[in-house]
Amino acid sequence: MRLSMDLELQDVPGQLILALEPFRLYKGNIISVVHHRDRKTPRGTIPVQLVFEISGSRIEQVKNHLKKNNISVVRIGEDRFVEEVSVLLVGHVVDSDLGDTINQIDSTGFAEVVDLCLKMPGIEDPSSAYIKIRATGKEEMSKALAILREVGVQKDLLVIEPIEAEML
Amino acid sequence: MKEIRISQVGCGIVGHGFLEVVRRKRDMLRDLGLDLKIVSVTDHTGTIYEKNGVDPKKVLGVKTLAEGVANSDMKGLEAIEEIESDLVVEVTPTNIDHGQPGLGHMEMALTQGKNVVTSNKGPLVVAFNRLKDLAGENGARLKYEATVGGTMPLISLVERNLVGNNILGIKGIFNGTCNYILTRMMEEGYPYGYALMEAQELGIAEADPAYDVEGIDTAAKMTILANSVFGMNVKYDDIDVTGITDITTESLALARDRGYLIKLIGEVPALTVKPMLVPRRSPLAVGGTLNAASIETDLSGTITVTGLGAGSIETASAILSDIVNIYTTRNIDDRS
Structure with missing residues (x-):
């Protein structure tokens, strides 16, 4: 361990x-x-x-x-988490149940959302959310990002990933 | 002195750029032992054919050859077939759905054993492997540096300077228009629509910007890279494409506050085009209309090149480099 x-x-x-x-x-x-x-x-x-x-x-x-x-x-x-990535979500982030989006990562057991920052310019306008995800390994981070991509498709959110993950 | 007889097909912005570059660099080319003689220029209105070489100044002064310059009504295919030449510069407008008219021009030229140098992505997106095979069967060369990264030496870098390396992946910014819009949105806090309008006023974006901002242009380039560098058999539809139209000023600000930029990144062999977070310290964090590409290799590590992605003279310079390479170097880059 x-x-x-x-x-x-x-x-x-x-x-x-x-x-x-x-x-x-x-x-x-x-x-x-x-x-x-x-x-x-x-x-x-x-x-x-x-x-x-x-x-x-x-x-x-x-x-x-x-x-x-x-x-x-x-x-x-x-020290469970060794990988960290920053991801941006753009779209109706809040209306599409941000809590559920985060929970889909947290409930994996191998990855968690550890930071969140939200910008909401107007009720009708798309919001933007910055989230930081930590995971127990590279493979687990890939799985967490795949889940997030799938959520993005379901909720019509643009998921902007980093070009590289960062070691903690 | 080696005389190279060139038929140029297409005479738009890049075509004019090529004529200008050949005019400017005539002495330098002679020093290299090359006498580039443009024996014909063809556009959609006709052809000017001069056995001893067309004076570029004649063509540079007109928008179309119909303005008193054309001396023949030959179309591109006829000009390639009937005019004696060693090399065809194919710079007609691109169409990534069917590749025409460029595809037909290239097939005709290669079938006749004529070398082809092009900036036209369409035919390569539609039929790269077929064209490469046709070139091989007829002992001709097909060069296309200008289709992928503008002035960035990407194909030649991989095929020549990095020969011996396994190329593990290529990713980068391949569209100057998108990069300009994203740079201005982040630096000035402009909304997408305003940054696009500014780009259009400056001539950086087309009146119909879809080809650039929806990621189509970058995806076309990824198709060419996948087929040429990675030996894949990829079609345009195999690329997973997301453009930049949904990027908000707020998302750029959130990224910036945490040390990131948002860039439209094309990646092979992942076959994706999508906006991604790029750390500010990354060599890919270039602004304005610049392009940048990182090539991951097994022996040389990661190598990043950057350069202007578009522009008349810049694209023509890549075409000229290809021509010079054909006639001054051995065929080590035609191993595929």
């Missing part, structure tokens, strides 16, 4: 290596490490954000090992 973790390290040499050590020991695959040396906490510690993949059964061992190494784990959570 893919997880994200926020840590706080003491501002002394060697702490980052200590923090990463359990991921090597328990065969975690580190996707990204962001080491915020310039953003010390009020306690003088340095925040670090990790994204990694690891077997669910080994998370507790990693956490215990970090504790043993005197590394503070501030937060740990499942």
Whole structure:
């Protein structure tokens, strides 16, 4: 499973290596490490954000090992979404039940609408909506966009997709 | 010095542009060892035929050859069949439904073993593979750079400079009129109708803009690219087309606020033409009447070219490049 973790390290040499050590020991695959040396906490510690993949059964061992190494784990959570795209909808977006349009994406379980901005120039005029979709993978994003295209055809909405998806 | 006898069929905006370009570049062409002799020019009213070459100035001064210039009532087919020439420049008006009259002209020329260079999309949309086969059977060359990206060197780039690469996909902006309208709508906040009117006043859009704004022109270009670059057997109707007429000022503003532009994007081999969000940082984020195309390859990564998509002299320059390529390079680009 893919997880994200926020840590706080003491501002002394060697702490980052200590923090990463359990991921090597328990065969975690580190996707990204962001080491915020310039953003010390009020306690003088340095925040670090990790994204990694690891077997669910080994998370507790990693956490215990970090504790043993005197590394503070501030937060740990499942990082489900790895793909993000922006899409515009043009037409009678609201009258054609925007809630239903969003729900058709959300109900997939693998993609969600996470941002929405709407412009409605007049009652008779077509509206425009910006939505941001996140999905658990490339294939899932393709499925979500296919659903949106189908909804667009049914509700006579112009669906404007990006030329490329963005990795989160 | 190699003499190339050319029959030009069609004498509208592009035809005039070609005559002007040949006139201007005569010395440069001679330096390349080429003597381009336009032995005949034909339009819908007749033909001017001069065995030793038509003086371009004679034709450049008139709208139709009927204005005291034509010395024969030969039509295009007759001119191609009866006048001795090495190459036919086919620049008659395009028709993507049946390809005529250009299709007949090209078939006649290729059957006679004459090379054909064209900016006319119609015949290639209707019968690309048939024309290519006809050229091969008769030892002639068919060149059509001007049909796809105007001055953007797209076909020659793929066939010559990127030879050895697998072309995975091509996508981009292939219609300057749509790009101009979308650019003005976003920059000035104009509604679609007003931006279109401005484009028409400037001569960028036709009085009947449907061919451009409904995506037909871009789809025709995707048909040609699919057949020529990807070796597909695609017809115009296989392209999924959505134009720009439903784009609103508000949608452009929403896109802009989040770092995107809206562009009409044609894509092969996806075979789609539709408005899409293009990040501002993308090399495809070109404005005004510019065209831009990204070519995705297996060895060279993604290569993007940009250039003017239309215009009399610009289109003629692509025709001239094709002619020069035929007579100054080996046939590596005719492997298909």
